[in-house]
Amino acid sequence: MNKSMGRIVISASALSVIAIVTVIAYLLFDIFWNGKNTLSWAFLTTAPTDGMMQGGIFPVIIGTVSLVLIMSIAGVPVGVITALYLSEYARRTSVFTKMVRFAVNTLAGVPSIVFGLFGLGFFIQFIGMNLDRALMPAGELHWGQPSLLWASLTMALLTLPVVIVAVEEALRAVPEDLRAASLALGATKWQTILKVVLPNATSGILTGTILAVGRGAGEVAPILFTGAAYFLPHLPESLSDQFMNLGYHVYILATQSPDVEATKGLQYATVLILLLVTFGLNLIAVMLRYKLRKASRQ
Amino acid sequence: MTTEKNIYSLDRKFRPGDGIARFVVHSVSFISFAVILLIFIFVFREALPIFSSTEKSVSSEYLQSETYGDEPGDESDSELSDETVLLETGGAEGRAGLRNLLSREWQPVSGQPKYGLIPLFVGSLKVTFIALLIAAPLSILAALYTAVFASAKLRELIKPTIELLAGFPSVVIGFFALITLASFFQNLFGYTYRLNAFIGGLALSLAVIPIIFTITEEALSSVPREMTEASLALGATRWQTALFVILPAATPGVFAALILGFGRAFGETMIVLMATGNAALTSFNFLEPVRTLSATIGAEMAEVVFGDTHYNVLFLIGSLLFIITFALNAVAEFYIRGRLLKRFRGED
Amino acid sequence: MENNSEKIIVNNLDLYYGKKAALDNINLSILSNKVTALIGPSGCGKSTFLRCLNRMNDLIPGVLIKGTVLINGRDIYESSVDVVSLRKKVGMIFQKSNPFPKSIFENVAYAPRVNGINNKKELFEIVEKSLRKAALWEEVKDNLDKSGLSISGGQQQRLCIARSLAVEPDILLMDEPASALDPISTSKIEDLIFELKANYTIVIVTHNMQQAARVSDKTAFFYMGELIEVGDTKMMFTQPTNKRTEDYVSGRFG
Known part of the structure; x- marks a missing residue:
């Protein structure tokens, strides 16, 4: 009886692993299998045509790249500096430290759609509108509407905890010995951070950035009403333009198009690209992090 | 040798760099x-x-x-x-x-707009419940296998594989559910509505599994080795130890995992937007379409007039989502994780 | 050479970790251009004391220090003292060699660079001089671009000494500098210490009695956070006045 019970426990838990892994494998297979035929160089380098029933996803890729680029420029420095604070300056007992830690944990749990609302309410309706009031002729909207800038900033906030967590881990993995050596040589704290701590955490900073980019490239909810466009005849040219986006494009094609069946190939190929981008970035980050952890254990 | 004293200048020097850096780091x-x-x-x-x-x-x-x-109103009760x-x-x-x-009706675009949040709440709860019902046993068992039964080599393989699921954009999972899962299960069970609460919950479970799995696995594998060894030394088998020693010791972590998984499922937008059918029905039938709080914002915000009541109500829904997930995270963070730590420190 | 001026004077030094006293009323004078060895069983406070001399204990939260440490007549715990300048004058060598994961050259050039020297020629001169003083130059002069981590443990420790010398300190604190090294590397470090004392005041913590006897002029014996006895090394090892010192140096406990 005991023996069979043991067998049940072990096989049930093993089966759970198998079930999850099977679903992952099937998901990947399904998308790869159905997407590969539509995937071509032309698909990547041409714009959608015929009311998005034909053509490629070039502007969609450009829009997504612009989004994650601006997002990284805005978000990564803030994330790295916050991680620096948490690992180098924070005292465990100080109220400020607790506030920052609490904020980072909370931020990581805020639903992405709430970030979208925040982007709309804060960036567009508050900052944008006030900028327009100050800079533009009365009644004209320039910043007070969805745009690449506001979507990128919203996404930067969403991915901030991702950067902070990864970079803090890397900073903490820098041996205490090296900090002591630098300080004992008469370097100041900031010199020590700049010349010893940060250079030894570069792979962690890279990991954090890659994870953030992977996350930002795939999220749709935050940009639904802060800047993503259904269709644009031209590429985004300035920060105040709207843009097309891979994830949003998938959503549009799969749910809003007049004939969903007819564009299945396009849909699968777009999902495949999106998956390759996020999956690839995550894979790199996981491997980097794994290497980092192994190195720091020694 | 008294002259040597003057060689030193130990007096405090003006180092604006460090002060500025300190200030910037704190401000940022x-x-x-x-x-x-x-x-x-x-x-x-x-x-x-x-x-x-x-x-x-x-x-x-x-x-x-x-x-x-x-107030005469359109409803009968006037108390x-x-x-x-x-x-x-x-x-x-x-x-x-x-x-x-x-009220029980969500009809924001009509002559007499109805902004009843009850069907949306019920929808969110229904979908979240289904997601957890599927994800919780699967991920806890999988975590148990990975942390306790699997060899070190296998563990190194399983962990990153399941964690990769966390990197899948939710729109991809939504797409997979909408195109593939929905048809597959409709053909299998032959129910009426292709998109429904069950499909939405099933898809959501894919987003929740990596969360529950990772936190549970972490909690399980941080159970002190002495506890495991003590149990084994008393003649308990590996699975008895897993079930009666390791899993109970890690329960606070498992609870934290479930709460965070709940929060994630409750706030998730794209998956439910694509896979639930989005009809605001107040029913407890799992095979009917539902509309969740988050999907409502996602679907309607783009079409409302700024400053309109509908617009305000969508923000109200957002506030509710924020408060609920905020509270869930706070509970998971302060109460349960703290207890887990204390428990292990106490055992040390 | 023959001066007996008191380089460091420690008066009534107490150190607490939170509420726990780790050092209790230490009074000690350390002479210029001499090697002073701090000995005692592990946990006796000798390393903690050493770290008081360049204020490295400041980095540990919850540490409270009372009393005075005069270096060249100036109390280094005075509020007007600049810790960074202090650490430039009081170099420190750690138990475990800790070169930066940079080239040998950049390791030694680290402190000069931090102090704003960027001229390549000037840097090279400093690096060569420091490596020579640390008796490492001949071994690494052709490999200055190699990583500081690629050389042997003994060489790494001498690299760390060279790195400290590049700041031109006049006191060197060494925290069991040879404890992780093989006998040959250890004797090289000991020879180096002997040469360096002509120009530097050296304080060395060691758990190795033979080493203390070999390299030091003065020896101070710590026990349970107290300074039990201090005197000429020869006297300490042959005719200690305190019973506990005698027991320790003769190997009866440790």
């Missing part, structure tokens, strides 16, 4: 906290007019009559306190009152 770190505050303020700010819209568009006479006179009456603003004008918000 404050951004995270400021963002939390700003989310609170600005999401609520846009929701607030619901409760004060009387001032905006209704004349004071009308307000008075509404406050003191008995309203003064406060509720103040919040209640004529449905005909398209504004939302408390009673309207608590």
Whole structure:
């Protein structure tokens, strides 16, 4: 009886692993299998045509790249500096430290759609509108509407905890010995951070950035009403333009198009690209992090 | 040798660099906290007019009559306190009152808009419940296998594989559910609605599994080795140890995992937007379409007029989502994780 | 050479970790251009004391220090003292060699660079001089671009000494500098210490009695956070006045 019970426990838990892994494998297979035929160089380098029933996803890729680029420029420095604070300056007992830690944990749990609302309410309706009031002729909207800038900033906030967590881990993995050596040589704290701590955490900073980019490239909810466009005849040219986006494009094609069946190939190929981008970035980050952890254990 | 004293200049030097760096680091770190505050303020700010819209568009006479006179309303029950009456603003004008918000109908675009949040709440809960029902046993068992039964080599393989699921964009999971899962299960069970709460929950479970799995696995594998060894030394088998020693010791971690998984599922947007069918029905049938709080925002925000009551109500929903996930995270963070740590430290 | 001036004077030094006293009323004078060895069983406070001399204990939260440490007559715990300048004058060698994961050259050039020297020629001169003083130059002069981590443990420790010398300190604190090294590397470090004392005041913590006897002029014996006895090394090892010192140096406990 005991023996069979043991067998049940072990096989049930093993089966759970198998079930999850099977679903992952099937998901990947399904998308790869159905997407590969539509995937071509032309698909990547041409714009959608015929009311998005034909053509490629070039502007969609450009829009997504612009989004994650601006997002990284805005978000990564803030994330790295916050991680620096948490690992180098924070005292465990100080109220400020607790506030920052609490904020980072909370931020990581805020639903992405709430970030979208925040982007709309804060960036567009508050900052944008006030900028327009100050800079533009009365009644004209320039910043007070969805745009690449506001979507990128919203996404930067969403991915901030991702950067902070990864970079803090890397900073903490820098041996205490090296900090002591630098300080004992008469370097100041900031010199020590700049010349010893940060250079030894570069792979962690890279990991954090890659994870953030992977996350930002795939999220749709935050940009639904802060800047993503259904269709644009031209590429985004300035920060105040709207843009097309891979994830949003998938959503549009799969749910809003007049004939969903007819564009299945396009849909699968777009999902495949999106998956390759996020999956690839995550894979790199996981491997980097794994290497980092192994190195720091020694 | 007294002259040597002067060689030293140990006097405090002016080092603006370090001070500036310190200031910048502290200021920038404050951004995270400021963002939390700003989310609170600005999401609520846009929701607030619901409760004060009387001032905006209704004349004071009308307000008075509404406050003191008995509100006829479109619903039959009229046992309203003064406060509720103040919040209640004529449905005909398209504004939302408390009673309207608590009604069972969500019809924001109609002659008499109805902003009943009940069906949306029920929808969110239903889908979340299904997601957890599927994800919890699967991920806890999988975590048990990975942390306890699997060889070190296999563990190194399983962990990153399942964690990769966390990197799948939710729109991809939504797409997979919408195109593949929905057809597969409809063919299998032959129910009426292709997109329904079950499909939505099933898809959501894919997003929740990596969360529950990772945290549970972490909790399980941080159970002190001495505890495991003590049990094995007493003649317990590996699975008995797993079930009666390791799993109970890690329960706070498992609870934290479930709570965070719940929060994730409750707030997730794209998956439910694509896979649930989005009909605002208040029913407990899992095979009917549902509309969740988050999907409502996602689907309708792009089409509303800024400043309109509908717009405000969507922000109100956002505020609710924020508060609920905020509370769930706080519980998971402060109560349960703290207890887990204490438990292990106590055992040390 | 023959001066007996008191380089460091420690008066009534107490150190607490939170509420726990780790050092109790230490009074000690350390002479210029001499090697002073701090000995005692592990946990006796000798390393903690050493770290008081360049204020490295400041980095540990919850540490409270009372009393005075005069270096060249100036109390280094005075509020007007600049810790960074202090650490430039009081170099420190750690138990475990800790070169930066940079080239040998950049390791030695680290402190000069931090102090704003960027001229390549000037840097090279400093690096060569420091490596020579640390008796490492001949071994690494052709491999200055190699990583500081690629050389042997003994060489790494001498690299760390060279790195400290590049700041031109006049006191060197060594915290069991040879404890992780093989006998040959250890004797090289000991020879180096002997040469360096002509120009530097050296304080060395060691758990190795033979080493203390070999390299030091003065020896101070710590026990349970107290300074039990201090005197000429020869005297300490042959005729200690205190019973506990005698027991320790003769190997009866440790």
